[in-house]
Amino acid sequence: MSRTNSICSEGQTRAIEGAAVSPAPIGAGRDEGMDQVPPESFSETTRWLIAVRDRRDRQAFGMLFDHFAPRLKAMLIRGGLRDGSAEDVVQDVMLAVWHKAAQFDPHRAEASAWIYRIARNRQIDLIRRRPPPAPEDLPEIESGDPDAAQILALDQEGARLRAALSALNPDQSTVLQQAFFEELPHSEISQISGLPLGTIKSRIRLGLDRLRRELKDLR
Amino acid sequence: MDRIEHHLSDDLLDAYALGSLPHAFAVVAAAHLSLCDACRARAAAVDMVGGALLEDLAPVALAPTARSRALAALDGPAPAPAPAIRGSGIFPAPVMAELQGRPPRWRMLGGGIRQQILHADAQGSLRLLYIPPGRAVPEHGHRGLELTLVLQGSFSDSEGRFGVGDVETAQSALDHQPTAGPEEPCICLAATDAPLRFHALVPRVLQPLFRI
Numbered sequence: 001m002s003r004t005n006s007i008c009s010e011g012q013t014r015a016i017e018g019a020a021v022s023p024a025p026i027g028a029g030r031d032e033g034m035d036q037v038p039p040e041s042f043s044e045t046t047r048w049l050i051a052v053r054d055r056r057d058r059q060a061f062g063m064l065f066d067h068f069a070p071r072l073k074a075m076l077i078r079g080g081l082r083d084g085s086a087e088d089v090v091q092d093v094m095l096a097v098w099h100k101a102a103q104f105d106p107h108r109a110e111a112s113a114w115i116y117r118i119a120r121n122r123q124i125d126l127i128r129r130r131p132p133p134a135p136e137d138l139p140e141i142e143s144g145d146p147d148a149a150q151i152l153a154l155d156q157e158g159a160r161l162r163a164a165l166s167a168l169n170p171d172q173s174t175v176l177q178q179a180f181f182e183e184l185p186h187s188e189i190s191q192i193s194g195l196p197l198g199t200i201k202s203r204i205r206l207g208l209d210r211l212r213r214e215l216k217d218l219r
Numbered sequence: 220m221d222r223i224e225h226h227l228s229d230d231l232l233d234a235y236a237l238g239s240l241p242h243a244f245a246v247v248a249a250a251h252l253s254l255c256d257a258c259r260a261r262a263a264a265v266d267m268v269g270g271a272l273l274e275d276l277a278p279v280a281l282a283p284t285a286r287s288r289a290l291a292a293l294d295g296p297a298p299a300p301a302p303a304i305r306g307s308g309i310f311p312a313p314v315m316a317e318l319q320g321r322p323p324r325w326r327m328l329g330g331g332i333r334q335q336i337l338h339a340d341a342q343g344s345l346r347l348l349y350i351p352p353g354r355a356v357p358e359h360g361h362r363g364l365e366l367t368l369v370l371q372g373s374f375s376d377s378e379g380r381f382g383v384g385d386v387e388t389a390q391s392a393l394d395h396q397p398t399a400g401p402e403e404p405c406i407c408l409a410a411t412d413a414p415l416r417f418h419a420l421v422p423r424v425l426q427p428l429f430r431i
Contacts, residue, residue, distance in 0.1 A: 058290065058293065061289075061290070061293065062286065062290065065286055065289055065290075066286070068273075069281055069285065069286075069289070070278030070279055070280060070281055071273050071274065071276045071278050072273070073278075073279040073281055074276040074277060074278060074279040075273060075276060077279060078276075086279075087281060087282055087285060090281065090285070091285070091288060091289055091292065094289050095289065095292050095293070095298070096298075098293050099297040099298070108263060109263060109266065109267070109270075110267060110270055111270075112270030112271065112273055112274050113263070113266040113267045113269060113270030113271075114266070114270070115270070115273070116266055116269035116270040116272075116273045117266045117269070119273075120237070120238065120266075120269060121238075123238070124238035127238070128238070128242075130242070132238055132245060132249075133242070133245045133246045133248075133249035133250075133313040133316065133317075134249055134312075134313065135249045135250070135252035135253040135259065135262075135311070135312070135313060136253035136305075136306050136311045136312040136313070137305075137312065157267070158267060158270075158271065161267060161268065161271050162271050162274075162275075165268075165271055165272070165275065176268070176272060177272060179233075179237050180237060180268065180269045180272050181272070181276075183238070183239075184237060184239055185239065192233060
């Protein structure tokens with residue numbers, strides 16, 4: 001799931017395209033897994049993104065666009081862009097979703113988190129005039145049986161997180177939105193660690209064992 | 220590989236993920252995440268919060284042509300990628316990116332200690348340091364924050380022992396004298412937001428010269 005952090009590094013697109021052009025081994029493995037796991041148990045947006053990744057499904061992309069593009073526009077306007085520029089950046093981000101979909105791993109990220117990271121990196125790039133430094137890319141998954149239990153557990157973490165968010169008071173919500181959608185000076189970042197999110201964030205350790213194995217291969 | 224024991228604080232990790240860290244510190248954070256699966260998972264949790272907040276935003280209507288424009292663009296070529304810079308040897312990808320894909324070009328600092336400055340701006344500087352086995356870096360204090368990530372070997376100071384992947388966070392109050400472990404040369408990536416202050420006379424004189 002933590003590969004979300006590196007999805008926007010400029011250097012990775014090449015490998016992704018390779019994967020997108022010849023997805024057969026990945027897609028095939030995943031499809032077998034999907035037979036055992038009723039995909040309808042995954043959240044809608046995750047299913048759409050998997051369809052885009054494995055089948056280059058334009059209709060699913062359209063669904064993702066309808067759902068996320070107006071929210072991305074809201075995020076970018078929050079971040080200080082004018083209407084027209086926000087529209088352009090939404091186009092960039094959604095196109096990146098299409099081209100980088102091979103990197104989406106539902107074990108590590110919900111679709112919304114993965115798309116948020118693409119958008120945030122683009123926002124930081126625009127503010128700082130350079131893409132943010134990204135961690136080493138994790139290897140593409142070779143054998144594709146999705147671990148439904150892990151994906152569903154991630155969904156549940158997401159649900160718990162959303163419940164915690166809705167319980168915040170308006171001041172706390174404002175601080176969070178500023179931190180995640182605007183440019184926040186470093187000195188104010190510590191404010192968000194004091195929110196009850198801290199505990200939840202530390203609980204989100206899903207996929208860690210899997211990640212550990214993959215990182216070992218990488219070294 | 221040693222088990223990583225010294226991680227990024229919550230504040231630093233959040234600031235990295237939200238894009239608030241100056242470049243020098245962001246590179247150290249990205250390099251630590253390249254080596255540390257636990258902090259990667261913590262960063263993913265930050266993204267999860269971002270995703271949940273994104274879902275919560277009141278949608279803003281797009282231009283009527285936006286959807287067809289996006290769908291039409293799918294058939295175009297992918298945006299031209301920058302040349303991929305991958306990790307190499309002990310240097311993870313974000314460090315290789317700072318090195319522009321080349322091996323380090325060390326500059327001697329005396330006492331066998333070498334450095335290469337990778338980046339310097341008003342908000343901080345980033346360097347690679349090479350310390351021979353068993354050698355101490357001159358005692359120094361900080362005016363601001365110093366983040367040091369071990370890429371090879373180890374060092375020890377008043378705060379403990381730091382092995383590969385460990386990151387030391389030194390605030391301005393800390394006066395410390397890191398000593399490289401005996402096993403092999405210690406290579407670290409260090410970000411500072413102000414020039415280091417060395418206590419011994421000679422290093423202080425050399426400081427402007429070497430920008431350490």
